Amino acid sequence: MKKLLTTLALWTALAAAPAWAETPAAAAVTAAPVTTQAEAPATAVAAAPPAATAAAPTLTVNRGDNAWLLMAAALVILMSIPGLALFYGGLVRAKNMLSVLMQVFVVFSLISVLWVVYGYSVAFTEGNALFGSLDKLFLKGVTPDSVAATFSKGVGVSELVYVVFQGAFAAITCGLIVGAFAERAKFAGVLAFMVVWFTFSYLPIAHMVWFWAGPDAYTSAEAATRAASGAGWLFQLGALDFAGGTVVHINAAVAGLVGAYFVGKRVGYGREAMTPHSLTMTMIGASLLWFGWFGFNAGSALEANGSAALAFINTWVATAVAAFTWTAAEWIWKGKASMLGAASGAVAGLVAITPACGFVGVGGAMSIGLLSGVLCLWGVHGLKRMLGADDALDVFGVHGVGGIVGALLTGVFADPALGGVGVWDYVANQAGASYSIADQVLVQAKAVGITVLWSALVAAVAYKLVDMTIGLRVPEDEEREGLDVTSHGEKAYSH
Numbered sequence: 279m280k281k282l283l284t285t286l287a288l289w290t291a292l293a294a295a296p297a298w299a300e301t302p303a304a305a306a307v308t309a310a311p312v313t314t315q316a317e318a319p320a321t322a323v324a325a326a327p328p329a330a331t332a333a334a335p336t337l338t339v340n341r342g343d344n345a346w347l348l349m350a351a352a353l354v355i356l357m358s359i360p361g362l363a364l365f366y367g368g369l370v371r372a373k374n375m376l377s378v379l380m381q382v383f384v385v386f387s388l389i390s391v392l393w394v395v396y397g398y399s400v401a402f403t404e405g406n407a408l409f410g411s412l413d414k415l416f417l418k419g420v421t422p423d424s425v426a427a428t429f430s431k432g433v434g435v436s437e438l439v440y441v442v443f444q445g446a447f448a449a450i451t452c453g454l455i456v457g458a459f460a461e462r463a464k465f466a467g468v469l470a471f472m473v474v475w476f477t478f479s480y481l482p483i484a485h486m487v488w489f490w491a492g493p494d495a496y497t498s499a500e501a502a503t504r505a506a507s508g509a510g511w512l513f514q515l516g517a518l519d520f521a522g523g524t525v526v527h528i529n530a531a532v533a534g535l536v537g538a539y540f541v542g543k544r545v546g547y548g549r550e551a552m553t554p555h556s557l558t559m560t561m562i563g564a565s566l567l568w569f570g571w572f573g574f575n576a577g578s579a580l581e582a583n584g585s586a587a588l589a590f591i592n593t594w595v596a597t598a599v600a601a602f603t604w605t606a607a608e609w610i611w612k613g614k615a616s617m618l619g620a621a622s623g624a625v626a627g628l629v630a631i632t633p634a635c636g637f638v639g640v641g642g643a644m645s646i647g648l649l650s651g652v653l654c655l656w657g658v659h660g661l662k663r664m665l666g667a668d669d670a671l672d673v674f675g676v677h678g679v680g681g682i683v684g685a686l687l688t689g690v691f692a693d694p695a696l697g698g699v700g701v702w703d704y705v706a707n708q709a710g711a712s713y714s715i716a717d718q719v720l721v722q723a724k725a726v727g728i729t730v731l732w733s734a735l736v737a738a739v740a741y742k743l744v745d746m747t748i749g750l751r752v753p754e755d756e757e758r759e760g761l762d763v764t765s766h767g768e769k770a771y772s773h
Contacts, residue, residue, distance in 0.1 A: 337425045337434030346582040347439050353573025354446035358386045365563025372555040373760025374461045375770035381456045386449045393445035401484040407511035427492040428580040451526045457671030458534030459541040465765050467750045474740035479733050486510035496704035517725035521578035523633025523685040524729040531678030532733040540741040543668035557617045564621035571628045575635040589635040596647035600627025603651030626654035629680030634688040639697025689719035
């Protein structure tokens, strides 16, 4: 498996190199978005093509929208530290608690820095269908007066807060990956891998899904055609991803699964008990994730409006349904309902509703929660055995399966006939006249497939490079003693 992934990854890296090298310079002004209705996938900043920029009206910053996005960005940061850190930390053995906290905390810090240095520029400036440009390195030209568009024509938010909001997405995505190879990975190797994967997987996927010229570029059919030609590849295909089903969850889950293969199974896996040391911590972490996820999903509307309210209630109810469904299914299957199952079900629901939250009605959200609770339960048991990988904290079983389920079902339940909001026509500035579930699900499936392949191949190259240089795994004696002491010289607990 490792040889196959490595070969494919090297081929893809070579094939993608020309696209990077030929990235044209970006146009000057930023347009941002996450739709208030529903055409474009959420959260996308883009420089409008010159022809469209000339005709675009002046964007006006709405202070209420700005305030909401500031709060939403802070909530997304809360999801990572402490939310994700505590959720993961409680799931490992006590001797590795601190190491997981450190990995999540420092990865979040590292990616935040890289986002400001070049990540924002590569993801959200005009380039080609795969990558943006380097025109905004170190946020060059982004000032307190810079404005990013929302999904309403003429309405903007401060670009600086948009930078933070999107940067928090990038940071938590990389943090999700560490759960797959927890308890045996070398700290330096983890950080080195994140730099490569963030650069060549997260940034291009974010650009492909979320980059477009903004609503003000769509003044006529001809202008819309010009604007669309400069958008990201998956955006051009019509993929719907309100807050990160492909960009965040599938992307990270696949990288985690590949990492589980490359790093290898934990010493004693399958023979020794590796039970969570603190489900109390895991429950606190899951609760913080649920709370912060309102910023993640509802914030992706970029405005304090009905679209944000729809994403908010869908995030609430889909998560509740999934938590209850997982608990009930486990209760029937094992005869007991567990705290771990309830917390895992909640996260599964949060993951699955993410791409759909601003596109589907409440009934659709409940259906997505119901299906994700059952399918992710299978993902962490049946599918995990089939794959044969030691995905320590079930990153693929929850985020991979949940992300795929949510992405595909977005195409179903976005249908206005099923309570969804349909696809928005920005030229007519109204919902499109028709909607085809079959066509949209096919587009969603293409987006899922492309994300899976891209992330897997980039991850395989990155793991191989790190393994050949720094090394991926700690020695067996250090693993047995625990990474808290051997990697960090500290203990999570004094007793």
